[in-house]
Amino acid sequence: MIRRTRWPLLAALCLFALPVAAxxxxxxxxxxxxxxxxGGxxxxxxxxxxxALAQVLPQPVLVENRVGGAGMVAAEYVVRAPADGHTILFNNTSHAVLRKVVPNAAVDPIRQLSTVSILSEMPMVMLVSNDFPARDGRAFMEAVRAAPGRYDYGSTGGGGTLGMAAMLFLRSTGLQMxxxxxxxxxxxxxxxxxxxxxxxxxxxxxGLQTHKSNQARAFAxxxxxxxxxxxxxxxxxxxxVDAEMVVWQAIFVPVATPAPIKAALxxxxxxxxxxxxxxxxxAELGVDRVLAMPPEESDRYVxxxxxxxEALMSR
Incomplete structure (x- = not known):
């Protein structure tokens, strides 16, 4: 069951107290x-x-895909955009490792972006090919352990949640893929x-859609x-597997964005x-917690x- 919080009601009430410009x-x-x-x-x-936002805002909300640099291309684009709330970064837990994955970037996405809100929490799903002979997670790990380096896994690199979950999985189990x-x-x-x-x-x-449509099997x-x-x-x-990982989704704006604009968003x-x-x-898409965490609390969370x-990736 999706947990409810006090944040949506409180934040909605604050809308009436915003300055005229906001x-x-x-x-x-x-x-x-x-x-x-x-499609990802x-x-x-x-x-x-x-x-959903297009139904409550007086202007269209357009999704723009800017791929590259493990997510840094999009982050840098938003950092350099006018700090007026009209250009927003939508990212997830992968945002937390950007500085490690792209250490010499022209911008610092942690210091130069401000979190407007944590939107949700959900798990990652361990998906195994239907062709793999193992029938469950323990049997899968036994098969991989018996043949180190034989099997392949898909990843978007250390900067994506696919790679982050795989890294944590392999480090926690000692498996080689x-x-x-x-x-x-x-x-x-x-x-x-x-x-x-x-x-x-x-x-x-x-991931759960992939599992439910029988394109692959969810083992954990x-x-x-x-x-x-x-x-x-x-x-x-x-x-x-002696580990756990929860993925969050959030929206970010340039750090100089005025507080009233962030509050309006x-x-x-x-x-x-x-x-x-x-x-x-x-809920149908696998989100366990639907949130609308306020900006300051969201920044602390991130x-x-x-x-x-960053500590895990430094080991």
Whole structure:
């Protein structure tokens, strides 16, 4: 069951207290910039949000895919955009490792972007090819352990949630597999369904759809508890993986964006996130927690995750 919070109601009430300039926001189309390819999990989440926001904002909300640099291309584009709330980055937990993956970037996405709101939390899904002979997660790990370096997994690199989950999985189990790089989750899943690779970790948004459509088998979710969207799928810990990972989605704006504009954006997010229709849609897509966390709390949340993942990647 999706947990409710106090944030949507409080943020929606704040809308009435905003300065006049913020109440007139936006005055032109809003661009929601996505770091990954169309059709992948991050893109799907962005389009769900964009469609909902377009119903409550006076201007269209357009999704724009800017792929490259492990997500840094999109982040740098938003950092350099006017700080007026009309250009927004939509990203997930992969944002937390950008500085590690692209250490010499021209911008610092953590210091130069401000979090408007954490939108959701969900697990990653361990997807195994239908052609792989193992019938469950433990048997899969036994087969991989017996043949180190024989099997391949799909990844968007260390800067994407697919790569982050795979890294945590392999480090926690000591297994050896070959990384096959992809530009997004969608092409990796296509190769998994075709049997060209053995394993992909995908965000529940799209991973559970892959499982339910029988394109691949879900052997585990990475969250501490089973997902309400697929209660038959065990957790990592249940199959013997001593780790956990929760993926969040969030929106970011340039750090110089005025607080009233961020508050107006947050109020719009809170309004749509509180709607029953959208909450049901998120639940169907595998989201365990629908949120509308306020800006300051969201910034603290992201910084905690940055510290965690940067420490993991420094080992």
């Amino acid at each position: 109440q007139n926001f936006p005055d032109r189309p809003v661009r929601l910039v996505v770091p990954y390819t169309a 999990a991050t893109d799907v989440g962005a389009r769900v949000l964009a469609e 070959n990384e096959i790089p992809y530009r997004g989750g969608a092409p990796a899943t296509l190769d998994l369904a075709a049997g060209r690779i053995a394993l992909v970790y995908d965000i529940a948004l799209t 979710v990475t969250s501490p508890e089973r997902s309400a969207a697929a209660p038959e799928v065990p957790t990592w810990r249940e199959i013997g 947050h109020a719009a997010v809170a309004r749509v996130q509180a709607g029953e229709a959208l909450r049901r849609k998120w 910084l905690r995750d940055v510290e965690r993942w």
